[in-house]
Amino acid sequence: MTVNTPDQVEIVMTPMAVEETKPTFLQKARTWTLAHKRAVAAIGAVAVIGSVLAVITTNTSLSSVFGASTGANGAGICYDSTENPNDLERHFGIIKQKYASVRTYQVTYGGKNMIDVAANAGLSIAVGVWISGGDWSSELQAAIDGTKRHPNSVKAIYIGNEELHKGWGAGAVIDAINKGKSAIRAAGLNTPVGTVQIDGDFLRNTAVADACDTIGVNIYPYFSGPESIKDPMGDLKARWSAITSKWGGKARITESGWPTGGGDYNGHVSSYDNAKSYYNNFNSWASSNGGDITYYFMFKDVPNKGGYEQNFGVADNQGNWKFDSAPSNPTSAPTQAPTPAPTQAPTQAPTQAPTQAPTQAPTQAPTQAPTPAPTEKPTDKPTDKPTDKPTDAPTQKPTDKPTDTPTPVPTTETTKPTTSTPEPTTNTPEPTTNTPELTTSTPESTTVSPDFNNSTASNSTDSNSTSSFSSGSFNSSEEMTTVSNSNLGNPVTNDGTTTGSSGTKTGTTGTTSTTNNNGKTETLNENNANTGAADQSGSGKSTISYVLGGMALVGVCAVAVLVAHNRRKNQMLDEEKDIFMTNRDDSMAVLQTRKSAIASYCPIILRMKRKCDSMAPTTPTLVLTAEEQKLFTFLLDVDQQKATGLTLRVAGGWVRDKLLGRESDDIDIALDKMTGAAFAELVNSYEAQHGHATHSVGIIKANPEQSKHLETATMQLGNGWIDFVNLRAETYADDEAHRIPSMEFGTPLQDAQRRDFTINSLFYNINTGMVEDYTEKGFQDLADGIVRTPLEPRVTFLDDPLRILRAIRFASRFEFKLEESLCSTLHLQEVKEALLKKVSRERVGKEFSGMLTGSSAHPDRALSLLLEYGLMDCIFTPPAGILLNGKAASLPSDVWNQSIACALAMHKLLVNHDASRVETSSMDEVALNRFKLEILAAALLPLAPYTVLQKKKSIAIPYAIIKDSLKLRAKDAEDVGNVILKSADRFKTVKLDRVAVGLLLREVGNLWPICINIAFVSETTLEGAPIAASSTKYNALRAFIHESKLDNVWELKPILNGKELIAALELPPGPAVRVMQERAIEYQLAHPDASREDCLAYLKLNK
Known part of the structure; x- marks a missing residue:
C-alpha cells in the first residue's frame, strides 16, 4: 500500500510489512508483563496512600480530606462590579476564605476605592483601570491614590481589558498604557503597569505586550475551537506556552473559566460536572504555572447577564461556594453530611446515586454525588474520537470573550484514561494526574445533509436525498449528547448504570460490586467508607477499621487499573492494524492526531511519524456557520450524485480569515480535476434534476497579459457569490521577457506555490474537513504575523505584479511584517515597471x-x-x-x-x-x-x-x-x-459673515x-x-455655520421665482432674471426672517 503525502514523498508498505505489524503472542506476552509491573507499582502506591488517608480520617472528617479544591496556593479570583456597592466588603470577605488576591475591572465603584476594600480584607489586588467609557483620568488618579495608601497590596495596575478585541487599534492601546505608566511613575510609584487582552490579540499585536511591565492574558478553552473539547487543559497549556515563549515571566493568566450552565458553546457543554472538573484541573496546574499568581473567572454568578455568561461563578449569586459539595439531589444515595461553609447552610444528603455519572473522576472527590446537567441526553455509545466534521456551532461568542487564536492548534498528546471506581461518598483518584475529558455534545453523524422540507436533517446522503439553495431556511440535525464514563469508556444509561464488558457499577445504597476480567466479583461495603461521620459524632471506630476500609478501596482501584489498561492496550493494537487499511486521507488524519501514542506500540508507524513531521501540517476542522455547512454539504451532494470523484477545497482568504477568527463571505472553491465552468454546470444540472431553480453562471475569462491567469466561474448560492476555479500549474515559454504562462491542471502543492502569499495558500478540504498547509509555512507565518511569498518573491511578483500592492494591504490590514527578501524585491525597478505595464488601472x-x-x-x-x-x-x-x-x-x-x-x-x-x-x-x-x-x-x-x-x-x-x-x-x-x-x-x-459663508457653502x-x-x-x-491656532479658527467657523443655521444652505431656494421677478421688476427673460435671483438669495442670507414683500422692495431699489 502507498501512502501519498502532500510533499510528494511516498512511503511504500508491502503486504509483508503489513503482516509484520500484527502483534504476535510473544509481543502480547511482553506487553502484559510490562502491564503487570505497572499495575503492581500502582497498587503499591495507592495502598500506601489509601492507608495513610485512612489513618488521617481517624481524627479528620472525610469532607476535609476529599473536599473540593479551594484554589491554587496564592490563587486569585476575578470580581466584576455589577450589583450593590454596599456588598463589596461582604464579598471580599467571602473571597478571603479561599483566595489570596482579587482582580477587578475598575478602581472605584459606588464611591469606594477597591484597593482600599481589598487591603482591608487582607487581599492583594490586580486593579483594572476602565478606559472604554470616555475620560478615564479620574479612574487613573484613584488607582494612584489607592496604591499610595496600600503599596504592598497592589500586584499590578492594568490599563483596560480586551480593548483589542473590542476594536481598538494597537496604537490606541499603547497610547493608553503609556499615559497610565507616565502618570503612575510621576507619582513616585514603581507598581507594574500593563494591560489585559486575549492571548491571540497579544500574539497579533506584539508591540502592545512589549509596551507593558506586565501583561494579563485571558485564555478560555470553553470558547476555543472543537479541538479543545477533548482536552481543554491541553488547549490552555499550548496557548499559554505561546505567550510565555515570547514574554516569559512578565505574563500572568488573568481570566479563565468554565460555566456551570446556561447553554453550550461550539460543542463545549456548560454543566456543573465540567465546570468543577476544569476548575480543579486549572487550579492544580496553575499552582506552578500561569504566572506568579493566576486569576480565575469569576467570584460569583451574575444574574443580570444572559445564558452561560451569568454562570461562570465559583460561587452562586448569594456567595455560596459551588464546588465544596455537589448540588442537592433528592434521589441520591445517603452520604455523610458535608461540613457547612461559613456562609451556607448544610446541604441535605441525597438518598440515591445520581442518574448520570460525571465524565471523569474529579481530581478530588466531592462529598456527595454531583447532579447531572439537565440538558444532557446520553446516547447508546460513547464518543472516543473527535469528529471530522463540525457541528453548526456559532462562530463567534455573542459576548465579550471569544478567543480566536491565529496559531494552529498543536496535536494534543493522548493521555491514559483516569481509572477509578466512584463511590457515593468518596472517590480515590488514580495516582497519575491526567487531564480529563469534558462532556461534549456530539452529533450522531459527522456529515449532515440538509433537508429543506423537514425539521431535521438526514444523517446520511443517499441517491434520493436532495438539497437546494432555492429554499430560504436551513435546519441542522438534532444533536444527541454522549456522556463518557471515565472508568472504562462505557456509556451511562438513563437509570444510572454503567454498562460494559469489563464490569458493572450499580447505584445501590449498600454495596459497590465490580466484576473483573476473571469473572470474580469484589464487593465493598460502603458503610465502612462512610464511618467518618460516626467518628465525628463520637462513635469510636478504631484506626484499624479505616486501614482495612482503605485497603479494600485500593483493591477496587487496582482492578479498575488492570481492566482499563487491558482495554487500552487492545484498542491501540487494533488501531495499528486498521491504520494501514484506510485510505490516504484517513491515514494522515489518524497519524497527525494520534501518532505519538500509536508509535510507542509499532516501530513501522514510528518511522511514518518521523516522515509525517516533514509533511504538510493539518489542523482540526474549522468552525463553520450554518450557512457554510449548508453550502459545503450541498457541494458534496453534487459531487457524489454526479460521481465526479472530485476533492473540493476552499482556497485563500476565507481560510486565513477563519483561522484569524474573522468572518468571511469570500469563498473560492478549488477543484482538482475539473474547470470551474464545468462544475458550475453540474451544479445547475443537479438543481434541475431535483426540481429546483438553476442559477446564472458568470465566466470571468483569463487575461494573462493583464496578469489575470485563471478562468473563474461565479454563481450565487444561498446568500453569497461563490467562485469556482481549478487547481493550477503554470509553465512558461523560454521568452523570460514576456512570461505569459500556459495553464495546466495542478496538484494542491503546485497551486499553493502559485498563490500570492503563504497566509493565503492554505486550503480547507471540504471532503475531509481539514485545513491543509502545503507550503509548510502558512500556519507559522499566520501565527508569527509575516507576509511571505511561497516562491522567490521576484517570481511571485512578476507572475502577477498586483501582488506588490496586495502585500502592502495585508501587512497594513493585519499589522503583519513584510518578510526580508520580499522587502528587497519591492525596491526592484523591474517589478515596479511590471506593475505599471501589466496590471490594469482598474485593478490598481x-x-x-x-x-x-x-x-x-x-x-x-x-x-x-x-x-x-x-x-x-x-x-x-x-x-x-x-x-x-x-x-x-x-x-x-x-x-x-x-x-x-x-x-x-x-x-x-x-x-x-x-x-x-x-x-x-x-x-x-x-x-x-x-x-x-x-x-x-x-x-x-x-x-x-x-x-x-x-x-x-x-x-x-x-x-x-x-x-x-x-x-x-x-x-x-x-x-x-x-x-x-x-x-x-x-x-x-x-x-x-452670514452672506459670505452662506454663498461659499452653496458652491461646495x-x-x-x-x-x-x-x-x-x-x-x-x-x-x-x-x-492650536488653526484648530481654534476652524472650530469657530464650524460653530458659526451651525449657529447661523447654514448647514443645508445649498438647498435654500429664492423667495421669489423667475416669473414673479419678471412681472414685478419688468425684466426680459434671460440672464437678468438669474442675476436678480442671486441678489434675492443674498438678501435672504442677510435677512433670514424677511418676507417676500421685503425682498421685492429691496430688489426694486437695487435693480
Whole structure:
C-alpha cells in the first residue's frame, strides 16, 4: 500500500510489512508483563496512600480530606462590579476564605476605592483601570491614590481589558498604557503597569505586550475551537506556552473559566460536572504555572447577564461556594453530611446515586454525588474520537470573550484514561494526574445533509436525498449528547448504570460490586467508607477499621487499573492494524492526531511519524456557520450524485480569515480535476434534476497579459457569490521577457506555490474537513504575523505584479511584517515597471481603495509603506505634460513625502487622534465613500496647483489621477479635483459673515466639512501654521455655520421665482432674471426672517 503525502514523498508498505505489524503472542506476552509491573507499582502506591488517608480520617472528617479544591496556593479570583456597592466588603470577605488576591475591572465603584476594600480584607489586588467609557483620568488618579495608601497590596495596575478585541487599534492601546505608566511613575510609584487582552490579540499585536511591565492574558478553552473539547487543559497549556515563549515571566493568566450552565458553546457543554472538573484541573496546574499568581473567572454568578455568561461563578449569586459539595439531589444515595461553609447552610444528603455519572473522576472527590446537567441526553455509545466534521456551532461568542487564536492548534498528546471506581461518598483518584475529558455534545453523524422540507436533517446522503439553495431556511440535525464514563469508556444509561464488558457499577445504597476480567466479583461495603461521620459524632471506630476500609478501596482501584489498561492496550493494537487499511486521507488524519501514542506500540508507524513531521501540517476542522455547512454539504451532494470523484477545497482568504477568527463571505472553491465552468454546470444540472431553480453562471475569462491567469466561474448560492476555479500549474515559454504562462491542471502543492502569499495558500478540504498547509509555512507565518511569498518573491511578483500592492494591504490590514527578501524585491525597478505595464488601472484602483476602506483597514500604515518602498508613482501615476500656471513643469522631488504627510494628518484628524486605526467596516456606503474622499483629497493636496492639457482643456492633476490612474468614479474625480481642492483656500480666508459663508457653502454643497478639513491640513502640514491656532479658527467657523443655521444652505431656494421677478421688476427673460435671483438669495442670507414683500422692495431699489 502507498501512502501519498502532500510533499510528494511516498512511503511504500508491502503486504509483508503489513503482516509484520500484527502483534504476535510473544509481543502480547511482553506487553502484559510490562502491564503487570505497572499495575503492581500502582497498587503499591495507592495502598500506601489509601492507608495513610485512612489513618488521617481517624481524627479528620472525610469532607476535609476529599473536599473540593479551594484554589491554587496564592490563587486569585476575578470580581466584576455589577450589583450593590454596599456588598463589596461582604464579598471580599467571602473571597478571603479561599483566595489570596482579587482582580477587578475598575478602581472605584459606588464611591469606594477597591484597593482600599481589598487591603482591608487582607487581599492583594490586580486593579483594572476602565478606559472604554470616555475620560478615564479620574479612574487613573484613584488607582494612584489607592496604591499610595496600600503599596504592598497592589500586584499590578492594568490599563483596560480586551480593548483589542473590542476594536481598538494597537496604537490606541499603547497610547493608553503609556499615559497610565507616565502618570503612575510621576507619582513616585514603581507598581507594574500593563494591560489585559486575549492571548491571540497579544500574539497579533506584539508591540502592545512589549509596551507593558506586565501583561494579563485571558485564555478560555470553553470558547476555543472543537479541538479543545477533548482536552481543554491541553488547549490552555499550548496557548499559554505561546505567550510565555515570547514574554516569559512578565505574563500572568488573568481570566479563565468554565460555566456551570446556561447553554453550550461550539460543542463545549456548560454543566456543573465540567465546570468543577476544569476548575480543579486549572487550579492544580496553575499552582506552578500561569504566572506568579493566576486569576480565575469569576467570584460569583451574575444574574443580570444572559445564558452561560451569568454562570461562570465559583460561587452562586448569594456567595455560596459551588464546588465544596455537589448540588442537592433528592434521589441520591445517603452520604455523610458535608461540613457547612461559613456562609451556607448544610446541604441535605441525597438518598440515591445520581442518574448520570460525571465524565471523569474529579481530581478530588466531592462529598456527595454531583447532579447531572439537565440538558444532557446520553446516547447508546460513547464518543472516543473527535469528529471530522463540525457541528453548526456559532462562530463567534455573542459576548465579550471569544478567543480566536491565529496559531494552529498543536496535536494534543493522548493521555491514559483516569481509572477509578466512584463511590457515593468518596472517590480515590488514580495516582497519575491526567487531564480529563469534558462532556461534549456530539452529533450522531459527522456529515449532515440538509433537508429543506423537514425539521431535521438526514444523517446520511443517499441517491434520493436532495438539497437546494432555492429554499430560504436551513435546519441542522438534532444533536444527541454522549456522556463518557471515565472508568472504562462505557456509556451511562438513563437509570444510572454503567454498562460494559469489563464490569458493572450499580447505584445501590449498600454495596459497590465490580466484576473483573476473571469473572470474580469484589464487593465493598460502603458503610465502612462512610464511618467518618460516626467518628465525628463520637462513635469510636478504631484506626484499624479505616486501614482495612482503605485497603479494600485500593483493591477496587487496582482492578479498575488492570481492566482499563487491558482495554487500552487492545484498542491501540487494533488501531495499528486498521491504520494501514484506510485510505490516504484517513491515514494522515489518524497519524497527525494520534501518532505519538500509536508509535510507542509499532516501530513501522514510528518511522511514518518521523516522515509525517516533514509533511504538510493539518489542523482540526474549522468552525463553520450554518450557512457554510449548508453550502459545503450541498457541494458534496453534487459531487457524489454526479460521481465526479472530485476533492473540493476552499482556497485563500476565507481560510486565513477563519483561522484569524474573522468572518468571511469570500469563498473560492478549488477543484482538482475539473474547470470551474464545468462544475458550475453540474451544479445547475443537479438543481434541475431535483426540481429546483438553476442559477446564472458568470465566466470571468483569463487575461494573462493583464496578469489575470485563471478562468473563474461565479454563481450565487444561498446568500453569497461563490467562485469556482481549478487547481493550477503554470509553465512558461523560454521568452523570460514576456512570461505569459500556459495553464495546466495542478496538484494542491503546485497551486499553493502559485498563490500570492503563504497566509493565503492554505486550503480547507471540504471532503475531509481539514485545513491543509502545503507550503509548510502558512500556519507559522499566520501565527508569527509575516507576509511571505511561497516562491522567490521576484517570481511571485512578476507572475502577477498586483501582488506588490496586495502585500502592502495585508501587512497594513493585519499589522503583519513584510518578510526580508520580499522587502528587497519591492525596491526592484523591474517589478515596479511590471506593475505599471501589466496590471490594469482598474485593478490598481480597487486595491488602493481596499487599503483605505477595506475590512480592518489601516490607511496610515498602508500609505507609509507605499512611500517607504517608492510605490506612490505606481499608484498616483501623473500624466505627461504637467503645467504650473500655464508653463511646463515637473513635480517636486519631495512631492510624495508631502502627499503622505498630508494623508496621515487627515487620518489622524478623522479618528480623533487615534492614528492607528479607523473601523470602516461599521460605516454605511455614504460614510465610507466620504472617508475615502477625505484621505484621497489630502494625499493629492500637494498636486493641486498643477494641471495638464487634455483635449484643449486645462485639467487639474488630482482630477486626472483619480479618473485615469485609479479609474475611480467620475463623480469622485469631480468632487476631489474640481470642488474640494479648488475651494479649500477660500475657507482659509472667509469672514464669519452670514452672506459670505452662506454663498461659499452653496458652491461646495455637502462637501463643506471635507473642505474645512483640507484647509486645516493644508495650513498646518504644508504651510506650518500652529495646530492650536488653526484648530481654534476652524472650530469657530464650524460653530458659526451651525449657529447661523447654514448647514443645508445649498438647498435654500429664492423667495421669489423667475416669473414673479419678471412681472414685478419688468425684466426680459434671460440672464437678468438669474442675476436678480442671486441678489434675492443674498438678501435672504442677510435677512433670514424677511418676507417676500421685503425682498421685492429691496430688489426694486437695487435693480
